[in-house]
Amino acid sequence: MSKQPQLITIELEGRKTQVPxxxxxxxxxxxxxxxxxxxxxxxxxxxxxxTIAYMEDGARRVKFGLGxxxxxxxxxxxxxxxxxxxxxxxxxxxxxxxxxxRLADLYPELQTCNNCKGCNVCPEWIVVAKVMQDxxxxxxxxxxxxxxxxxxxGLCASRCPHGIAPHFVGLFLQRAWGCSxxxxxxxxxxxxxxxxxxxxxxxxxxxxxxxAELETLCRQIVQPAGKD
Numbered sequence: 001m002s003k004q005p006q007l008i009t010i011e012l013e014g015r016k017t018q019v020p021x022x023x024x025x026x027x028x029x030x031x032x033x034x035x036x037x038x039x040x041x042x043x044x045x046x047x048x049x050x051t052i053a054y055m056e057d058g059a060r061r062v063k064f065g066l067g068x069x070x071x072x073x074x075x076x077x078x079x080x081x082x083x084x085x086x087x088x089x090x091x092x093x094x095x096x097x098x099x100x101x102r103l104a105d106l107y108p109e110l111q112t113c114n115n116c117k118g119c120n121v122c123p124e125w126i127v128v129a130k131v132m133q134d135x136x137x138x139x140x141x142x143x144x145x146x147x148x149x150x151x152x153x154g155l156c157a158s159r160c161p162h163g164i165a166p167h168f169v170g171l172f173l174q175r176a177w178g179c180s181x182x183x184x185x186x187x188x189x190x191x192x193x194x195x196x197x198x199x200x201x202x203x204x205x206x207x208x209x210x211x212a213e214l215e216t217l218c219r220q221i222v223q224p225a226g227k228d
Contacts, residue, residue, distance in 0.1 A: 005020040005021065005022075006020065006021040006022075007019065007020060007021065008020075008021045008072065008073075008074045008075075009074065009075060010028065010072050010073070010074070010075065010076050010077070010078065011075075011076070011077040011078070012025075012028060012029065012032060012034075012078055012079075013029075013034065013078075013079055013080065014079065017032050019031050019032060019072055021072070021074075022071065022072075023071070023072055024067060024068055024069065024070060024071055024072070025050075025052055025054075025067035025068075025070050025071075025072060025078055025080075026040065026043065026050055026067040026068045028072050029067070029080070036080075038082070038083070039051070039067070039080050039081075039082070039083070041068075042068075043068045044068065045066055045068060045069045045151075046151060047151060047152075048066070048123075048151035048152050048153025048154070049083075049153070050066050050067035050068050050080070051064065051065075051066060051067070051080075051081045051123065051153045051154075051155050052064065052065055052066065052067045052070060052078055052079065052080055052081060053078070053079055053081055054070065054076055054077060054078035054079070055076065055077045055078075056073055056076050057073065057074060057075035057076060064081075064121045064122075064123055064155055065123045066123050066153075067080060069123075081155070081158070083154065084154045084155070084157055084158035086154055086157040086165035086167070086168060087163070087165060087168075088165065088168045089106035089107055089168070089172070091106055091172065102172075102176070103135070103169075103172070103173070103176075106172065107164070107165075107168070107169050107172070109162055109163050109164050110132065110135060110136060110164055110169055111136065112162040112164070113132050113133070113136060113162060113164055114162075115129055115132075115133060116129075116161065117129040118159040118160060118161060119132065119156035119157075119159050119160050119164075119166050120156075121155045121156060121158075121159050122150075122155065122156060123151075123153065123155065124149045124150065124151060125149075126146060126147065126149055126150060127146070128156045128166045130146070131143055131146040131147055131166065131170060132164065132166055132169065134146065135169055135170075135173060140173050140176065140177045140180075141177060143169075143170060143173045143174070143177070144173060144174045144177040144178070146170070147167075147170030147171070147173070147174055148174075150167055150170055150171070152167050152171070153167070154167055
């Protein structure tokens, strides 16, 4: 006889219900018969589609997270958050070479940021308010590094009283900073070869090799023979 799972009581989407202990919020929604068609993405904590707001038992502050990564807790109160539409400025790749000149034109609302810290609700623990201050001060390298873990869920934008979309600002500056840096020599060379359709037989040669042969080839590329 199979062992019955332990049930805990939570408040899910405004209604108290019992769900198996140890499941995620998304799994709890499925278990209770919710027909979830939106807000479900990769289920791996990467896409940011399943943002949630929840309060733990006895807590006074709302927390934010991802439904596919947050485990249910006894007496927690949790709701799914809808996608929050934000304005995204359109730009062409050549314009990214001068981010300082383009940022104010593309996202003028950034200058209204008063560092209220309302945007610090990131499920990936990015200190969004500091990143926006770095953007205003022109420290684009810090912005590119600080937003590296952004999953574009838009929670930060949903809390900004000035209509700033930090995730889009961060994405623009990441791209701008990347375009302004010199690419590694081997990458530049390979991109040029692809543009010129050079060595089209390379993939066919790789596909015909065994695992051991591929490992030997990779070692030769990383550490050519005769070099320490």
